[in-house]
Amino acid sequence: MKRILAQVRKELTQLWRDRLTLALALVLPVVLLLLLSKATSLSVKDIPVVVQDLDKTPMSRRYLETVSSSLSFKLSALPTNLSPERVLAQNQARAALIIPPQFERDLRRGQNVEVQWLIDGTDANTANVMRGKAAAITQAFTAQIQPATIHPAIKPLIRYWFNPGREDLKYFGPGVLAFGLAMFPPLLAALALSREGELKTILQVYVSSITAFEYLLGKVIAYTLVAWAEWIAGMFVLFVIFGLSLAGDPTPLLVTTFFYLLCTTCFGTMIGAAIPNQAAAIQAAQLGGFLTSFLLSGYLFPVTNIPQPLRFLSNLVPMRYYLEVIRDAFLRGGGWPAIWYAPIALCLLGAFFFWRAWSVMKDMQVKA
Amino acid sequence: MINDLVRTMSPLSRILNLRLWSLFIKEFHQIRRNRRLVILLIIPPTLNIILFGLALNPTFENLRLGVVDDSRTPESRELVSAFTEGLVFKTKAYYASTEDLGQAISRAELDAGLAVPRDFAEKRARHETAEVQLLVDAVNANTATIAGGYAARIIASLNQKIALSQPRAGQPTESTALQPSPPMGDTSNAPSSFLSPNNPSVSLTTNVSVTHATVTPRLTILYNPGLKSAWFITTGMIGLLLVLQGSVVSSASLVREKEIGTVEQLLMTPAESSEIIIAKVAPIFLLLAIDIGLALGVARLVFGVPVRGSLLLFFLAASLCVLCGIGLGMMIATFTRTQQQAQLMGFFTNPPLALLSGATTPIEAMPTWLQPITSVNPVKHFAIISRGILLKGSGVDVLYPQLLALAVIALVMVSVSVWQFRKQLG
Structure with a gap:
């Protein structure tokens, strides 16, 4: 026990003296959290839309009012001699809305009318959202102009649970925290071990009385403490x-x-135990911590959207479980019944990682 | 093969600066023999494009739908099957009560819940509006918005189907366009159409009805009609890859020389410091040009990303992007002494470079104070250019602001870091 504590103290002192790594450990996660949780959002508001109103009647203006009052779209008129597709190609608008001539006349005659929405599909997700909104707004407009005696057969009352304002910050804020914790603590721990391997100070450890288990546990405790500091910040x-x-x-x-x-x-x-080279260890930590967590944890889009053989791999990514728990804690509040399996899975994964590290170190010690 | 190349190029080298040429060849051999670097240039770009394209997928299929059907009638079953007909919703389970449904959503077992009330069929028979409840788990705001949109569209098209079938059943007055029948076929309930003589006082300015006709949007999706998100992600990722690769490789090769101490040997040669730098960077640039083709090829083969514009312009813009990466790498190299430090610096630059670029999430969704800052990010400009060229088929006439911005960023980064590096070498 005393040996483990000494190991922890040595590790923390060493970290405190290395300014670049210390900044990496404590300042960077907070900066990233501040910056990225605000920046990562999928809900585009005030989507620029150009309008060609070929009808120019009170009715067509009313349709446009309905569209702009939804606050999702920011309308601007496009002269009829310009091609809407060119404006979309120039990225000046995400969609073009064209109201056909005789829009009002046809409606008054009781003919069904189509308005044209050209949507830039480059950003598939935003296009999908725009498509849904355009349909909903047009439906609301139809309901407005139809007599009260005609009503839809079925009316959905949609309620958005847990996040009624559908704010992205509540979802991505905790997500960025989980992401930072998937990236930096493993990096620091890997560096601490591979540095000893690279500088050969590990040989001193081998000849000392400390066992591989105690040595590793000391490192793990030290960097878990650093991780807790990151978490609290x-x-x-x-x-x-x-x-x-x-x-x-x-x-x-x-x-x-x-x-x-x-x-x-x-x-x-x-x-760190497997790769006694700092530069290579950083790359491995980057690949394992940054890339797999970013791609396979459900940070940006749900895990269920990943195609099958890849989706299975996500079960091996620790951040996947933690994301579910931290988002549940901040938004849903489902508690233990919703997430009981997450700590168990993390415990198993952690034990496996530790066992791998230990088996590498143990063999080395015998050799030395 | 390289030696042959050298031999055939030697007359040229005499015309060119001989010193620069031999330095260039030295660097080229050094990189070629560095297995790890070569692997680094081939494997990650290929893997990244494939992984990002596959894993980052916002298109929703198989959202788990829970159903409470208190009505248990053909009408309610019609509604439920309308929901599960498409690919979007899949019925996960039926629940006895709305409370059970709510609890299942709280346990994150469902993405959405549909509750059909007991009087659903009766209301439908009486031609009253039957309300159904749709509970959407909005923890993920984006999924919720899209799921809600799908649900509204499903119900709208069902309503249209019902509306089409009803007048035929009631009063066949569909043809008299000015006075379409109310759905109940009840003549005492006069249609209050704007032009109807029964209702002359109706004016458009007040919020009253004018017609029985409906307005439907004709939605045309341009450039990416299948809404394949991989097209969005991969076209954005190519730029990010080029910048990251460029910075990693160039900082590694410059710092290594510093670390091992061979910089002094280079300085002893009659070569000028700018020649040393150019010779160092040029082979990296050439190797990364291969990466451009590789990344584009993978995007095209695996995800069918089209090339609708000029390939030449794409390569030109991509080379500017590589230059930006090299500039960034050189800048990192001037700040650091060891390879390990250089790589750690990458942790400061890479996440903002990746996430403040619009490569994976739309820039318009970022807060307004942050949006101008993204303009210094070369990845942002290249994302617009590559999407413009590949998906929209745009040319220089449309993309010149981004090309210009990319060129300026490349120029500034390379010249500042060369200047810094020369100071250190001298």
Whole structure:
């Protein structure tokens, strides 16, 4: 026990003296959280739309009013001699709306009318959202101009649960925190171990009385402590600066955070133990921490959208479980019944990573 | 093969600056022998384009729908099947009560829930509006918005189907366009159409009805009619890859020389410091030009990304992007002494470079104060250019602002870092 504590103290002192790594450990996660949680959003508001009103009647103007009052679209008129497709190609608008001539006359005659929406499909997700909104707005307009005696047969009452304002910050803020914790603690731990390998100070460890298990545990504890500091700083940003709050029981979050931080640090130790070269270890940590977490954890788009053979791999990415828990804690408040499996999965993954690191170190010690 | 190349090029080298040429050849051999670097140039771009294209997928299929059907009638089953006909919703389970449904959503077992009330069929029979409840898990705002949009469209098209079938069943007055029948076929309930003589006081300025006709949007999706998100992601990723690769490779090769101490040997040669730098950077540039073709080829083969514009312009813009990356790498190299430090610096530059670029999320969705800052990011400009050329078939006449911006960024970064580096070498 004493040996483990000494190891922890040595590790933390060493980190404190290395200014670049210290900035990486404590400043960068907070800066990223501040910057990226605001920047990562998929809901485009005030989408620029150009309009060609070939009818120019009170009725067509009313349709345009309905569109612009939805606040999703920002309309601007396009002279009829210009091609709307050219404006879309120039990225000046995301969609073009063309109201046909005789829009009002046809409607008054009781003929069904089509208005044309040209949507830039380059950004598939935004195009999808625009398509839905255009349909909903036009439906609302039809309901307005039809007599009260005609009503739709079925009317959906859509309620958005847990996030009624559909704010992206509540979803991506905690996500960025989870992302930072998937990236930096493993990197620091990997560096700490591979540095000893590279500088050959590991040989001193081999000949000392400390066992591989104690040595690794000391490293893991030290960097888990650093990770906790990152977590606390991150939660401070989420609570105080972004004004978010937890929905319901905080214990699932705390327990899962404990296992998540251990798990990611163990991942880093595994890399550091296997690769006694700092530059290569950084690359491996980047690949394992940054890339897989960004792509396979459901950070940006749900895991269920990933095609099957790849989706299975996401079960091996620790951040995937933590994302579910932290988003549940901030938004849904489903508590233990919703996320009971997450700490177990993290515990298993963490144990596996630690075991891999330990088996590498143990063999080395025998050789030395 | 390289030696042959050297031999055939030697007359040319005499005309060109001989010193520069031999330095260039030295660097080229050095890179060629560095297996790790070559692997680094081939594997990650290929893998990244494929992974990003596959994994980042916002198109929604198989959203899990829970159903509470208190009506248990053909009408309610028609509604549920309308929901599950498409690819978007899949019925996961039926629940006995709305509370059970709500709990299932809280446990994140469902993405959406549909509750059909007991009197659904009766209201439909009486031609009253039957309300159904749709609960959407809005934890993910984007999924929720899209799911809500789909649901509204499904119900709208069902309504249209019902509306089409009803007048035929009631009163066949569809042809008299000015006075279409109300759905109940009840003549006492006069249609209050704007032009109807029964209702002369109706004016357009007040919020009253004028017609029985409907307005439908004809939605045309341009450039990417299948809404394939891979087309969006991969076209954005190519630029990010080029910049990241350029910075990693150039900083590594410059810093290594510093780390090992061979910089001094280079300085002993009669070569000028600018020659040393050019010779260092030129082979990297050529190798990364291969990456451009590789990334585009993978995007095209795996995801069917079209090339609708000029390939030449694409390569030109991509080369500017590579230059930006090299400039960034050289800048990092001037700040650091070891390869390890250079790589750690990458952690400061890469995430903002990737996430503030519009490569994966739309720039318009970022806060307004942040949007101007993204203009210094070369990845942003290249994303617009590559989407313009590949998907929209745009040319220089449309894309010149981005091309110009990219050129300026490349010029500034390369010249500042060359200047810095020369100071350090001298």
